[in-house]
Amino acid sequence: MRQRFSPARLLASASLVAMVALSLGGCTAMSKLSDATGSIGSRADAAPATPTDPARAVDVYGERYRANPKDAEAALGYGQALRANGQRAQAAAVLEQATIANPGNRALLAQYGRALADNGNFQQAFDVLAKAHSPDNPDWRLLSVQGTALDQMGRHDEARSYYTSALKIAPGDPGVLSNVGLSYMLSRDLPKAEEALRQAYASPRASSRVRQNLGLVVGLQGRFAEAETIVKADLPPDQAAANVAYLKEMLNRNEAPRGAPKRTPVASLSQPD
Numbered sequence: 001m002r003q004r005f006s007p008a009r010l011l012a013s014a015s016l017v018a019m020v021a022l023s024l025g026g027c028t029a030m031s032k033l034s035d036a037t038g039s040i041g042s043r044a045d046a047a048p049a050t051p052t053d054p055a056r057a058v059d060v061y062g063e064r065y066r067a068n069p070k071d072a073e074a075a076l077g078y079g080q081a082l083r084a085n086g087q088r089a090q091a092a093a094v095l096e097q098a099t100i101a102n103p104g105n106r107a108l109l110a111q112y113g114r115a116l117a118d119n120g121n122f123q124q125a126f127d128v129l130a131k132a133h134s135p136d137n138p139d140w141r142l143l144s145v146q147g148t149a150l151d152q153m154g155r156h157d158e159a160r161s162y163y164t165s166a167l168k169i170a171p172g173d174p175g176v177l178s179n180v181g182l183s184y185m186l187s188r189d190l191p192k193a194e195e196a197l198r199q200a201y202a203s204p205r206a207s208s209r210v211r212q213n214l215g216l217v218v219g220l221q222g223r224f225a226e227a228e229t230i231v232k233a234d235l236p237p238d239q240a241a242a243n244v245a246y247l248k249e250m251l252n253r254n255e256a257p258r259g260a261p262k263r264t265p266v267a268s269l270s271q272p273d
Contacts, residue, residue, distance in 0.1 A: 057081035065094065070101040072108055079111050088118040099128075106132045110142060122149040140169035144176045151179070156187040174203040178210045185217055193217045201230075212243065219251050 061078035068074060075098035082091035095112035102108055113129035116122075126149040133139040147162035160183050166176045181196035197214040200206055212231060219227035224247075231247050232240030 054081055054084035054086075058085050058087070069097065072098060072102045072105050075102075076107055076111055079108075079115060083111075083115055083118060088115060091115045092119055092121075113142075114145065117145070117149055117152075120152075122152045125149045126153075138165065138169065140166040140173070140176070143169075144173075144179060147176075147179055147183070151183050151186060154186075156183050159183050172199070172203060174200040174206040174210050177203070178206075178213050181217065182213060185220070190217060190221050194221070215243070215247055216250060219247055224248075224251065 057077070058081045061074060061081050064071065064074035065078040075094060079091045079095040079098065082088070082094060092112070092115040095108060095115050099105065099108045099112050109128055109132035113125045113132060116125035116128060126146050129142050129146050129149070133142045143162045143166040147159040147166065150156070150159035150162065160180060163176050163180045163183065167173065167180075170176065177196050177200035181193045181200065184190070184193035184196060194214070194217050197210065197217055200210045201214050203210075211233070215227045215231035218230060227247060228244050231243040235243065
């Protein structure tokens with residue numbers, strides 16, 4: 001049966017950011033946002049390495065930060081750890097103070113912009129991220145993050161111009177291509193969304209989120225059997241079953257009768273690691 005597509009249900013308040021996961025890897029739940037707010041591993045954001053356990057990282061960097069709140073490296077690590085641990089409001093507060101104490105520090109600005117996006121402050125996030133790199137030396141990762149902020153504000157044409165700029169610097173990056181696809185999805189152009197996501201999916205560097213996004217877009221076009229094949233390909237049986245179950249749930253949400261309570265199906269806008 002053909003699915004009726006309603007992008008308004010896909011872009012409600014902070015639904016595309018509030019469920020962000022930092023590193024889902026082979027996550028079985030398709031509801032989680034993609035790479036959406038991980039750390040920017042670029043020249044604009046040379047954040048220190050943190051312990052593997054987010055809670056432990058909060059303790060380690062929190063102690064360093066409290067000893068000297070003006071220490072940019074400690075604040076950067078603490079902010080990252082807080083975000084990884086789901087303490088997003090606190091992360092934004094820490095990083096805001098750090099940017100005040102260290103004006104012009106692009107690594108801090110990049111992380112602060114991400115923290116603002118975590119909290120649904122998309123316009124402010126976009127503006128802060130613009131200060132984290134320069135037009136004469138743009139960072140494709142930050143361009144892609146700015147694109148996600150624009151998409152979340154409903155400014156899809158502008159968002160795609162940022163993705164285009166990012167792809168000129170990093171041709172074929174699957175995370176950026178995935179964002180292009182989801183941008184088209186949000187503006188109701190499902191064939192173009194599928195085209196971009198298939199390009200992303202073909203990359204050997206494509207994450208599991210790309211697979212999930214492609215399955216969602218194919219399913220929204222009414223081709224559920226094909227979508228099911230995509231989301232469970234090359235996965236252990238338990239993960240494949242979980243992905244299929246969640247795909248069904250998202251498509252059922254999209255088919256809910258008018259007037260019934262709806263939860264927004266969640267796509268996976270990506271901010272490159």
